[in-house]
Amino acid sequence: MTEFDSNAPTTINLLTGFLGSGKTTLLQRLLHDPELAGAAVLINEFGEVGLDHHLLDRIDSNVVLMKSGCLCCTVRGEIADALLNLHSLRTRGEVPWFHRIIIETTGLADPYPVLSTIRAHPVLRSHFSAGNVVATLDAVNGHAQLATRQEALHQVAAADSIILTKTDLATADAVNDLKAMVRAINPTATVLDAATAGAGIIVDLSLAPERLLPAEFLSGSQGGISAHTQSVQSFSIVTDRExxxxxxxxxxxxxLHKHGDKVLRVKGILNIGEAKPVAVHGVQRLVHPPVHMSGWPDGDRRSKLVFIMQDLDPALVRRSFEVFHAGSRASEMQAVAIG
Amino acid sequence: MCSLCGILGCDDHWSSAVARDGVYSRNGDRLSRRREAAHREHMVNCILALRRLRLADWRGRAYVLSTATGKVRIFDSLSHLWPEAEALSGGSFDPLDPELLARLQAQS
Known part of the structure; x- marks a missing residue:
């Protein structure tokens, strides 16, 4: 049996995805994987009767069903209460020990408020840490949902792994089109077919460079723009400046203070003039604690940032970045001269 | 919590995180923390000066934001800085504002 450090923060993973995209089906299958032994599950149901938790009988003792509807508008307090309650029950030994919590959001939830609750709550942030965000996307209806539903767009943009479901019901061309669409929205996410997705999509918190940024950025991109629609773009800044x-x-x-609702995602590897790079990643106004990485992916020491933005001009963001960092050098010089 | 003043918790903004395993922070030791705080204060003040505001560090525990006319706001997390600066100055601190960028360029 695996031993877990009872003092380590408990990892919280979000399983999100639009209505009917197969979140519960995926979760049911993944929970049979030994890697997810010791995981508790929180389910947020949209609607009056919460049916999904009956399907998760294996971990029934740890399932807390939240019935008040959409996480993004009404459940922030409740999700905090549910997490604190689970923590309390575990501490008192009233539920089996768990080292991970998987929250299955409603199909209409934006992942950001949930992640924000974990990070901002004064007690939760001491006991829990945010892990991978997994989004399911229906291969049959995903195209239309991404084109018309902001919730689906935000879920895909916030995800570390995107799992395409119902691919057996769609044509190969439709699946490839959807993959291209997903990569245009979120080029940093891993895209997998539900049939091949294992527990690794939830467990793997590796900050290996190739997991953090896609190969094209690590192998020498000069930065660029990839447009999903006119309003949503992924955009990168690559600079050899420290x-x-x-x-x-x-x-x-x-x-993020002024435009956090339009910066759906930011990820990057920064050369800050130290021996190892620093990784940053955030969702809307939430930036996760930065990580000092174990090393550089290769001989390339450039800083690379990827943004997924909605209704923001990439050229203006790039100019702002450059002005601020040019200004920092000048101020340093001025400070040295005065001192 | 400080037993004298009753201030709860501490600043754990991502850019100045509490030093702990797996998290990049310059708050690991006293000298590094003070050097970083002084540098941050200097750089932030370059921007705040555009609207005649000034930020000061209060014993490494809080931030004191003041106007030229003596209005003061005190807060304990960097995440409050820009909302407080906007409330106090009545203006916007938008890093994409071409006018702000032009003034920063002129300043440097």
């Missing part, structure tokens, strides 16, 4: 970590923190905090 980044001033302090200035980067100020700039990104300002940007």
């Amino acid at each position: 980044i001033d970590w302090t200035v980067f923190g100020i700039w990104l905090t300002m940007l």
Whole structure:
């Protein structure tokens, strides 16, 4: 039996995806994997009768059903209460020990408020940490949902892994079109077929460079723009300049303060003038604690940032980044001269 | 919590995180923390000066934001900085604002 560190923060994974995209079916299958032994499940149901939890009988003692509807508008307090309650029950030994919580959101939930609740709550942030976000996407209806539903778009943009479901019901061309669409929205996510997706999509928190950013960015891209629609674009900044970590923190905090609802995702590897790079990643206004990586992916020491943005001009973001970082160098020089 | 002033918790903004395993932070030791705080204060003040605001660190525990006319706001997390700065100055701090960018360029 695997031993877990009872003092380590409990990882919380989000399983999201639009209505009917196969979240519960996927979860049912994954929960039979030994890697997810010791995982508790929270389910947020949209509607009056919560049926899904009856399907998850294997972990029934740890299932807490939240019946108040959509996470993004009404359940922030409840999800905090549910997590605190689970933590309390575990501490008192009233439920079996668990080292991971998987939250299955409603099909209409934006993942951001849930992640934000975990990070911002003064007690939760001491006991829990956010893990991978997994989004299911229906191969038959995904195209239309991404084109017309903001919720589906936000779910895909926030995901670390995107699982295509019902691919056996769609033509190969339709699946390939959908994959291209997904990559245009979120080029940093891993895209897998539900039939081949294993527990690794939830468990793997590896910050290996190739997991953090896609190969084309790691192998020498100069930065660019990939458009899903006129309003949603993924956009990258690649620079060989050493980044001033302090200035980067100020700039990104300002940007997210004013435009966080339009920055659906940001991910990057930064050369901050130290021996190892720093990885940053965030969803809308939430930025996860930065990670000092174990090393560079290759000889390339450039800083690389990827944004998924909605209704923001990439050229303006790039200019702002450059002005702030050029200014930082000048200020440093000025400070040295005065001192 | 400080037993004298009753201030709860501490700043754990991502750009100045509490030092712990797996998280990049410059708050690992006293000197590094103070050097980083001084650098941040200087850089933030370059931007705040555009609207005649000034930020000061209060014993590494809180931030004091003040106007030229003496209005003051105190907060304990960097995440409050820009909302407080906008409330106090009545203006916007938008890093995409061409006017702000032009003034920063002129300043440097």
